[in-house]
Amino acid sequence: MTRVGFLGLGLIGGSVARALRTAGGDWWVGAWTPSGTGPREALAVGAIDAAFTDAPTLIATCDVVVLAAPPLACVDLLAKLSGDWRSAMRPGATVTDVASTKRALEEAAVRGGLPWVGGHPMAGRETSGFGAAEATLFHGRPWVITAAQRGGDPDVVRAIAAACGAVPIALDAAAHDELVAAISHLPLLTSVALVEAVTGSPGDQRHDWAAAASLAAGGWRDTTRLARGDTAMGAEIAATNAGPLAARLRAYRDAIDVWIALLEAPAGPDATAIRERMDAAKARLEHPGG
Numbered sequence: 678m679t680r681v682g683f684l685g686l687g688l689i690g691g692s693v694a695r696a697l698r699t700a701g702g703d704w705w706v707g708a709w710t711p712s713g714t715g716p717r718e719a720l721a722v723g724a725i726d727a728a729f730t731d732a733p734t735l736i737a738t739c740d741v742v743v744l745a746a747p748p749l750a751c752v753d754l755l756a757k758l759s760g761d762w763r764s765a766m767r768p769g770a771t772v773t774d775v776a777s778t779k780r781a782l783e784e785a786a787v788r789g790g791l792p793w794v795g796g797h798p799m800a801g802r803e804t805s806g807f808g809a810a811e812a813t814l815f816h817g818r819p820w821v822i823t824a825a826q827r828g829g830d831p832d833v834v835r836a837i838a839a840a841c842g843a844v845p846i847a848l849d850a851a852a853h854d855e856l857v858a859a860i861s862h863l864p865l866l867t868s869v870a871l872v873e874a875v876t877g878s879p880g881d882q883r884h885d886w887a888a889a890a891s892l893a894a895g896g897w898r899d900t901t902r903l904a905r906g907d908t909a910m911g912a913e914i915a916a917t918n919a920g921p922l923a924a925r926l927r928a929y930r931d932a933i934d935v936w937i938a939l940l941e942a943p944a945g946p947d948a949t950a951i952r953e954r955m956d957a958a959k960a961r962l963e964h965p966g967g
């Protein structure tokens with residue numbers, strides 16, 4: 678039996694716990710959170726085997742400790758695991774996570790001398806909390822697994838990913854952060870920036886926002902979807918991947934400057950040139966390897 682303990686149990690951790698419970702095999706699942714709310718809910722619906730009121734007791738029972746909190750909270754948990762909670766860890770146990778950034782966590786784990794294998798299941802939604810968790814959330818989705826550090830066991834992390842129906846992918850922590858800055862974190866900030874551009878800054882709402890909102894339909898809904906998500910989580914993601922994210926924002930700003938130049942051309946906008954750029958972008962989406 679592999680005993681898996683979750684420190685944190687929101688959407689992602691809860692979905693992993695639900696998946697392990699429905700996967701079959703020899704899994705035991707326990708959980709702890711500071712408030713205790715998620716573990717109590719999970720225990721009530723049979724998604725976990727036990728809810729714990731203190732983290733060290735859970736840690737002492739587990740072969741795998743899964744950090745399932747926002748990135749900065751995971752860094753804090755790693756400090757506790759390498760400090761006051763270290764004596765509770767079983768010999769041979771592995772610490773992993775399901776957070777959206779990897780380099781900051783890996784560095785914290787290495788500093789603390791913890792047996793570490795970073796993980797990031799690439800799936801989610803705007804809703805948060807255990808109540809939004811689904812056992813099928815990771816079916817067919819990539820699950821990034823970073824290099825083992827300080828004796829962490831990558832095989833057990835791959836087994837968890839496979840039990841969730843995910844596709845394990847080995848990736849360096851820094852490379853992971855560069856890539857997700859492009860396809861996940863930049864879209865989040867551009868969604869927020871779009872809202873700011875249209876609605877105005879805090880305390881200075883644009884005079885036409887109410888009228889524009891009354892006309893908004895699918896395009897506005899789709900492009901602002903990420904701005905409607907968990908802002909606490911989003912802020913921690915941005916803070917722990919600031920360098921790669923800032924670089925991607927600069928590239929986005931450069932692309933916007935080109936669009937402004939096209940629209941403000943001295944001879945007037947050239948619809949053919951505009952369409953060529955749109956066609957080229959569409960082709961790159963349809964053929965990412967081309």
